[in-house]
Every structure is written in C-alpha cells, then in structure tokens.
Amino acid sequence: MGKLEQAAALLAALIVCFAPFPTSAQLRQNFYASTCPDLENIVRGVVQTKFRQTFVTVPATLRLFFHDCFVEGCDASVMVASRGGNTAEKDHPDNLSLAGDGFDTVVKARAAVDAVPQCRNKVSCADILALATRDVISLAGGPSYAVELGRLDGLRSTAASVNGKLPQPNFNLNQLTSMFAANGLSQQDMIALSAAHTLGFSHCSRFANRIYGFSSSNKIDPTLNSTYAKQLQASCPRNVDPLIAIDMDPTTPRTFDNAYYKNLQQGKGLFSSDQILFTDARSRPTVNAWAQSSDQFNRAFISAITKLGRVGVKTGSRGNIRAACDVLG
Known part of the structure; x- marks a missing residue:
C-alpha cells in the first residue's frame, strides 16, 4: 500500500471513529447512573403526587410526549414558550388542546431533580418527559418498562414546524x-x-x-x-x-x-x-x-x-440541557 493509500485509509478510520452514532444508538438505560443515580425515583415521586392530585396528569403527559416526538423529535421542544417574535410549537393550533398538567408534571419533576446538588443541570427535560410518560402509563394500570435515556433538549421550537406532522382525527x-x-x-x-x-x-x-x-x-x-x-x-x-x-x-x-x-x-x-x-x-x-x-x-x-422515544433524538452539539424547560438556551 502506497503512502497516499495509507493516508486515505487512516482518514477513513478516523471518520469512522469520530463520526456520531445514529441518535438512537446513543440512548441507553441507566444513562445517569453516575451523574444522578436516584433520577428515576425522584421523577416517579413527583409523578405519583401529581397523579393523586388529578388523573388528567396521565393522558396529558402521554399526549405531550407523543406531540413532542413527532415534531422535531423527542427533544422537549413542545415545552418551549413563545417569546419575542418566535411562536413556539405549543402555540400551534394542533397543540393548543395539550392539557397543562402534562407540562406541569415535567416542570415539577425537573425542579425536584435539580434540587439534588449532584443532579443539578445534568438531566434534560426531554429525558424527564420520557420517564414521566412511562410512570403515568404504569400508574394507570399499563405496563412498566425500562426507559432509554441520553436525550438532549432541542435548540429551537417553532409553530411552523408542526404543520403536517401530527395525525388528524379523520385520517385513513x-x-x-x-x-x-x-x-x-x-x-x-x-x-x-x-x-x-x-x-x-x-x-x-x-x-x-x-x-x-x-x-x-x-x-x-x-x-x-x-x-x-x-x-x-x-x-x-x-x-x-x-x-x-x-x-x-x-x-x-x-x-x-x-x-x-x-x-x-x-x-x-x-x-x-x-x-x-x-x-x-x-x-x-x-x-x-x-x-x-x-x-x-x-x-x-x-x-x-x-x-x-428514539425519534429525532438530539445529541452532541445538536442539543443542550436547558436551565428551564420552557426557555431555549
């Protein structure tokens, strides 16, 4: 193999080594085992409290997860509030019927997570929404299951991105x-x-x-x-x-x-x-x-x-961990 061929082979190997994995491959169970080991119990405790307060928590959280994942992927972009000149996803007509208890569940769970010094600013809103969804399903009598984690929060949220992305009640x-x-x-x-x-x-x-x-x-x-x-x-x-x-x-x-x-x-x-x-x-x-x-x-x-939960997952430079679930950045 000549020097030029060797260089090309080395470059190809480096590309393979450093290229990002498919987004779903970066998700894994127990992603926060070292950074926030009690994460699932913290989120579950908040969800249980909300569930006792109102059953609407269950369908509201489940529907929020679906609407989030089908638009821009599972990145909590549906939680972002409209600000300045930007109309966010949640204010698109197809999302106006999303019940506030779903948003509230994630916000309160995130606050509880950040109250633990070891966990502060370590867990994405997107992952908390995924966990809360599993927990409401289980509380309503449905199956429990292991949740893959490692999502980052999205960097944008626009009402225009919702157009044509959600199923309608008259679809065949x-x-x-x-x-x-x-x-x-x-x-x-x-x-x-x-x-x-x-x-x-x-x-x-x-x-x-x-x-x-x-x-x-x-x-x-x-x-x-x-x-x-x-x-x-x-x-x-x-x-x-x-x-x-x-x-x-x-x-x-x-x-x-x-x-x-x-x-x-x-x-x-x-x-x-x-x-x-x-x-x-x-x-x-x-x-x-x-x-x-x-x-x-x-x-x-x-x-x-x-x-x-693997749809459109953001990792690396494509996302971050928001300080507040409803504010980009």
Missing part, C-alpha cells in the same frame, strides 16, 4: 401508516400507540362531523355504533360548547388497557382515525389479536413507545 389507514413510517415506526407500532386513546378526553368539535351530517346519504358515520352515536349526540348536542370534554374510551376511561381494541370491534372508536383500524381489513387482524390478548398488546406497546 394510508395516511396514518405513512405519517408513522416517516418517523421510523411501522403500521403495527401505529396501531399499538393509538391505544393511548384508551385514556383522556376529546372535545365535541373534534368528532362532530361523525354524528351530524356525515355525508349526503348518512347523517351519522355508518361505522359508528348507533347506540354510541346517540350517546355522543346527547353529550354533544348541536350548538353546544365545542370544548365540552368526552372520554375517548367509553368503557374504562381511567385505565390503560386493551379495551380500546374491544371498543373498536363494537364500533366505539371516537375518531374515524380510531375506527378505521378495525374497518380496514389490513389492520383488523391486529386489532382482533390485541382485543383478545392484553399480554400481546402490552408487549407491542412497549416496543412501539420505546421506538417512539
């Missing part, structure tokens, strides 16, 4: 599958993560089209259970306040379980984007399988939310 299976695929998630991951709708609530305005004037031939969406449709009409009469809250899961709204899939089998998916998972023959077998087996569903959900 192709649209849902495509949007999740853009984030490295499979159709099975999408179906598993959709079960987050076994918790929380929606506003009448988000599904009114399904119960009033659905089409020229059907006033009510024909895929909607007729009895359930009448119940929704009673709760959301015409000209009522469109912000009235309706449970997403009409059977076990305060429990994270596989009832979501059983509801779909009965035509009780609140959004058409929920119900399509059963009406479309391509996704129906998965719905049926998870309606029958909570163990299968739990395993699939753990896999899916772990993969979600």
Whole structure:
C-alpha cells in the first residue's frame, strides 16, 4: 500500500471513529447512573403526587410526549414558550388542546431533580418527559418498562414546524401508516400507540362531523355504533360548547388497557382515525389479536413507545440541557 493509500485509509478510520452514532444508538438505560443515580425515583415521586392530585396528569403527559416526538423529535421542544417574535410549537393550533398538567408534571419533576446538588443541570427535560410518560402509563394500570435515556433538549421550537406532522382525527389507514413510517415506526407500532386513546378526553368539535351530517346519504358515520352515536349526540348536542370534554374510551376511561381494541370491534372508536383500524381489513387482524390478548398488546406497546422515544433524538452539539424547560438556551 502506497503512502497516499495509507493516508486515505487512516482518514477513513478516523471518520469512522469520530463520526456520531445514529441518535438512537446513543440512548441507553441507566444513562445517569453516575451523574444522578436516584433520577428515576425522584421523577416517579413527583409523578405519583401529581397523579393523586388529578388523573388528567396521565393522558396529558402521554399526549405531550407523543406531540413532542413527532415534531422535531423527542427533544422537549413542545415545552418551549413563545417569546419575542418566535411562536413556539405549543402555540400551534394542533397543540393548543395539550392539557397543562402534562407540562406541569415535567416542570415539577425537573425542579425536584435539580434540587439534588449532584443532579443539578445534568438531566434534560426531554429525558424527564420520557420517564414521566412511562410512570403515568404504569400508574394507570399499563405496563412498566425500562426507559432509554441520553436525550438532549432541542435548540429551537417553532409553530411552523408542526404543520403536517401530527395525525388528524379523520385520517385513513394510508395516511396514518405513512405519517408513522416517516418517523421510523411501522403500521403495527401505529396501531399499538393509538391505544393511548384508551385514556383522556376529546372535545365535541373534534368528532362532530361523525354524528351530524356525515355525508349526503348518512347523517351519522355508518361505522359508528348507533347506540354510541346517540350517546355522543346527547353529550354533544348541536350548538353546544365545542370544548365540552368526552372520554375517548367509553368503557374504562381511567385505565390503560386493551379495551380500546374491544371498543373498536363494537364500533366505539371516537375518531374515524380510531375506527378505521378495525374497518380496514389490513389492520383488523391486529386489532382482533390485541382485543383478545392484553399480554400481546402490552408487549407491542412497549416496543412501539420505546421506538417512539428514539425519534429525532438530539445529541452532541445538536442539543443542550436547558436551565428551564420552557426557555431555549
């Protein structure tokens, strides 16, 4: 090998050695074992206190995590407040319905972490959100799981970056599958993560089209259970306040379980984007399988939310640890 070839080989080796790993490869369990060894217990304690104060903490935190990861990746950019001339993600119309208890949970957990001298300014808001999400799921009866850590907080947050990044209540299976695929998630991951709708609530305005004037031939969406449709009409009469809250899961709204899939089998998916998972023959077998087996569903959900937590992770110079979760820098 000549000198020129040797130099080229050495350069290539150096590039391999010093090039950043794929972002997900830098995440690992027990990332803070030496810098903040009691991190998970600190966060869990705050989440438990919030949970006792209000159940809304559960769906609010879970939804916050999803909305964060699908826009700019899991970097807590959704928590940034609009300042000066910058309108941040949280003030985009698709994020205005995010409940304050999710933000409050992360802020209080971060304060508790920073109150420990060894941990101060060592843990990102993005990682605290990921941990809090696991904890609320577990508190609501869902599976617990190991959380990969090592995310940094994002350096920007703009409302414009939200455009077209979040699924809408009228999406069909192709649209849902495509949007999740853009984030490295499979159709099975999408179906598993959709079960987050076994918790929380929606506003009448988000599904009114399904119960009033659905089409020229059907006033009510024909895929909607007729009895359930009448119940929704009673709760959301015409000209009522469109912000009235309706449970997403009409059977076990305060429990994270596989009832979501059983509801779909009965035509009780609140959004058409929920119900399509059963009406479309391509996704129906998965719905049926998870309606029958909570163990299968739990395993699939753990896999899916772990993969979600790897989306767009910031490391190295692409992120930092914010002094305050709602302020960039």
